[in-house]
Amino acid sequence: MLSNKKFGVISLGCDKNRVDTEKLLGFIKAKGGTLTDDISVAEVLIVNTCAFLESARQEAIETVLECAEQKNGGKLEKLVVTGCLPQKFIDELFAPLQEVDVFLGINDYEKIFEALERSYEHNERQNYVGKGQDGYMHDRVLTTADHFAYLKIADGCYNHCTYCLIPKIRGKYRSYPLEELVKEAKELGETAELILVAQDTTRYGEDLYGKNCFVELIRKISALDNIKKIRLLYCYPDVIGDELIEEIANNDKILKYIDIPLQHSEDRVLKLMNRKGTREGYINLIKKLHEKIPEIAIRSTFISGFPSETEDEFLEMLDFIRRAKFLNCGFFAYSREPDTGAYRMKGQIHHATKKRRVRALYQAQQEISKELLSSLVGQKITVLCDGIDYEKGCFVGRGYFSAPDIDGKVYFFAAEAAQGEYYEVEIDRAETYDLYGHTEDYEL
Numbered sequence: 001m002l003s004n005k006k007f008g009v010i011s012l013g014c015d016k017n018r019v020d021t022e023k024l025l026g027f028i029k030a031k032g033g034t035l036t037d038d039i040s041v042a043e044v045l046i047v048n049t050c051a052f053l054e055s056a057r058q059e060a061i062e063t064v065l066e067c068a069e070q071k072n073g074g075k076l077e078k079l080v081v082t083g084c085l086p087q088k089f090i091d092e093l094f095a096p097l098q099e100v101d102v103f104l105g106i107n108d109y110e111k112i113f114e115a116l117e118r119s120y121e122h123n124e125r126q127n128y129v130g131k132g133q134d135g136y137m138h139d140r141v142l143t144t145a146d147h148f149a150y151l152k153i154a155d156g157c158y159n160h161c162t163y164c165l166i167p168k169i170r171g172k173y174r175s176y177p178l179e180e181l182v183k184e185a186k187e188l189g190e191t192a193e194l195i196l197v198a199q200d201t202t203r204y205g206e207d208l209y210g211k212n213c214f215v216e217l218i219r220k221i222s223a224l225d226n227i228k229k230i231r232l233l234y235c236y237p238d239v240i241g242d243e244l245i246e247e248i249a250n251n252d253k254i255l256k257y258i259d260i261p262l263q264h265s266e267d268r269v270l271k272l273m274n275r276k277g278t279r280e281g282y283i284n285l286i287k288k289l290h291e292k293i294p295e296i297a298i299r300s301t302f303i304s305g306f307p308s309e310t311e312d313e314f315l316e317m318l319d320f321i322r323r324a325k326f327l328n329c330g331f332f333a334y335s336r337e338p339d340t341g342a343y344r345m346k347g348q349i350h351h352a353t354k355k356r357r358v359r360a361l362y363q364a365q366q367e368i369s370k371e372l373l374s375s376l377v378g379q380k381i382t383v384l385c386d387g388i389d390y391e392k393g394c395f396v397g398r399g400y401f402s403a404p405d406i407d408g409k410v411y412f413f414a415a416e417a418a419q420g421e422y423y424e425v426e427i428d429r430a431e432t433y434d435l436y437g438h439t440e441d442y443e444l
Contacts, residue, residue: 002113003032005077008042010067011143016197018143019152021048024082024109026139029424030032031113034140035078044069044078044116047107049085051169053335060085068099068141078102078116078153082109088169090129097289101125103414106170108132136176136233138184145386148193148404151185153217157199159236161263162274163303163334163339166199173200175208182220185227190270192384192420193255195226195231195403196222196347202239214240215247222253229384231403237285238276238394248336249293255400258289259299266313269306272345278321286324297401299328302362305354306334308347321364328371328407331361361367366432369408372432381435383425385417397423399435408433 008029012019024046025035036042045067047369049060060081069077084094087105094103102115104194156170184196194249196218198204221227223267230253235244237260248254264270269279289296302321304314321329333354336343336405383397386404395417397410410423411434427437 001408002044003034004114005033005043006036006041006075007033007044007046008036008039008383009072010039010063011048012063012144012158013048013052015150015195016152016155016199016272017050019150019197020083020106020109021142023137024048024112025141025143026113027090027109027137028414029141038071039067039114039346041075042070043075043234043386044080045076046080046082046112047087049081051084051088052165054337055335057085059197064097065099071099078288080112080116080316082112084107086129088165090127094127098125103127103129105129107131107133108211109137112311117242126183126246134171134174135154138180138357140184142188144404145419147191148388149188149191149383150195150197151181151188151221152197153181153201154205160274160341162272162345163306163337163436165337165340168339170199173203173207175203175213177208178205178217178220180202181217182224185221186224188226190226190420190421190439191228193229193231194227195233196221197233200234200236200239200290201232202235202244215243216253218254222251227253229253229255229400231255231257233403235260237262240285241373245289245292248296255399256293256295257297257299259403259405260285261301263301265302265317269309269313272308273303273306274341274372277355279316282320285321293410294324296326298324299330299403299407300324300326301330301332301337303332303334304357305349307342307345307350309334314360318360318364321361324344324366325368325409326365327369327373327401328403329365329368330406331358331365334356370430373408373433373435376427376435377430380424380426381410383412383437385421385423387417389417401422408435410435410437412437412439413442414439 011018047064050056079099081100082104086103110134111128115126119126152177156173157166158173190334199213235258265279381399385397389396392411394411396411423439424438428434429436
């Protein structure tokens with residue numbers, strides 16, 4: 001019966017959640033389900049949710065309620081909610097969210113047909129959270145553009161930062177088998193850019209093999225002919241050692257880019273966060289990266305307004321940002337999340353103060369990014385074409401220093417360009433986060 005149904009999906013949250021969605025779609029397709037990109041014609045609609053922050057939970061619930069409206073006179077028959085939100089909050093959700101027919105957790109995707117069949121047969125809502133098995137799922141239906149993809153190499157986390165719900169939602173760190181990841185990367189086909197993700201990519205293998213195998217994994221994926229370039233995200237600073245730095249420096253397939261979520265710069269706050277770094281250690285790491293890989297683009301994220309953060313500590317973090325000169329950086333106001341260690345801490349910061357501090361951090365970063373990008377004006381850089389920006393009337397792509405969705409873009413004019421191909425672009429001007437240029441064959 002379900003093979004005759006049209007399945008649609010909405011994926012919320014991070015790129016790691018996107019990979020989960022793609023594997024769920026792969027499972028549905030393998031079982032004979034029909035997939036549709038048009039959710040208005042979907043008979044079964046799946047919302048894969050995020051629950052990392054209160055704002056994400058609100059977005060998820062609002063999205064579910066909006067989707068439920070399609071049951072009124074529309075084609076929608078069953079609404080399924082999956083992912084982090086039901087995994088952590090099913091007891092609070094099941095009774096009030098009567099609009100939802102099936103709930104699945106993060107490890108229950110293979111139960112979707114069983115749960116739906118029971119829902120159809122008995123006309124009853126189904127709670128299947130926790131009924132699946134934590135296992136590696138292989139088949140995927142990509143939701144990114146054809147030329148780049150994410151490879152999720154592990155799930156869960158054992159860092160236990162005091163502001164973070166991830167260990168309570170995703171559980172302990174679990175690396176996926178190396179040979180399976182290499183097989184998955186190979187089966188992606190021609191991929192201009194493969195982006196390695198996990199809650200913490202740099203600890204890959206420690207739980208599964210008793211040793212760190214991140215560099216080994218990178219080397220094996222680099223050996224695949226179909227993978228042209230590799231980008232590294234979510235590399236924790238305390239695990240970035242000389243071996244990884246040397247690999248980035250000497251492996252031509254690795255983009256000279258690294259994402260390192262530092263979260264703060266001041267020792268006292270880092271200790272309260274249960275982060276293992278120090279200001280001095282971070283400065284030394286950044287210095288070493290620039291010495292070993294002069295062209296390296298470092299991205300980071302920071303949290304401001306953590307409980308008891310003083311104005312002086314905020315100003316020191318602002319100074320750190322100006323000294324570090326990250327090309328790309330994101331800033332977040334601390335979100336007080338129940339069931340985390342920081343929730344009970346004294347000295348909670350007023351939301352207006354948190355917002356003011358984040359604005360100041362972004363203002364400083366905008367000046368830094370503009371300065372660094374302006375130094376590229378008049379130079380030629382290699383750009384991966386992501387497609388056409390019809391509003392601007394030109395092609396759009398990214399340099400090695402920009403990850404999809406989170407960093408700036410390169411808008412360029414060319415006689416012709418194809419998505420997924422690389423082009424040499426001369427930079428004509430720079431804005432805060434974006435660059436503008438042209439290829440040699442384009443007549444100005």
